Amino acid sequence: MKRLLITGAAGGLGRLMRTRLAHMADTIRLTDLTEMEPEGDGEEVVQANLADEAAVHDLVQGCDGIVHFGGVSVERSFDLISDANLRGVYNLYEAARANGHPRIVFATSNHVVGFHTQDRRLSAHDPMKPDGLYGVSKCFGEAMASMYHSKFGQETALVRIGSCFPEPINHRMLATWFSPDDFVSLIECCFRAPRLGCPIIWGVSDNDEQWWDNSAARYLGWRPKDSSARFRDKVEAANERPSADAPDSVYQGGAFTADPIHRD
């Protein structure tokens, strides 16, 4: 691919994936609301606000693919979330429509189903049960992707990320951990696939405990290779096991289910 746009390049995921995705295109265009590391070889760094329609159109112009990590990634006030995750997503899809429908890998989240209990094994067809305004905003993003696919054929991989960090850091993450390497191989598959469509894909490694069934996305040929198992002893030594009735033990969304509605 000639040019890949990565939104949210200054955020946790963006920083983890920036160099790992460098091989994906001749030029990587990186964007964020806040300052990013300076431009390296084969990179373009453009600071922009996803809520600014004209800026998003400029960002998408000339790109053959988009990896959308941008937006608010934790529970915040409705104003903050709506600018980035509602208006920003609308702007992104409208910009893609005006610029030849580049394929999108969209970072959605396990928090769209956060109020499902951990004893359930969910498929892509189970109902959403968002655990906060952030989760609701990701439901909106998934609905936008689906609508643009049905109406215009826009292809999007909706990756419901568990916990993408260098390593799992608590008991819940032993089930939700998604290794950065597994995420890279998934993104490669999504751009390589002859037909993508608009699948929901659970972004999770091959961990011993599995809450999510990825069989509906098997046609992409992606198989995670990592497992949280090698970190189990370290996690158990560093953390007390949460009590059986703690949100982290009961709900798939863990502590997010107990977050208040932020009013500021």
Ligand code: 15L
């Ligand atoms: C998410 O969606 C968040 O963006 C991330 O910071 C983690 O908290 C992750 O979910 C998780 O559930 O562990």
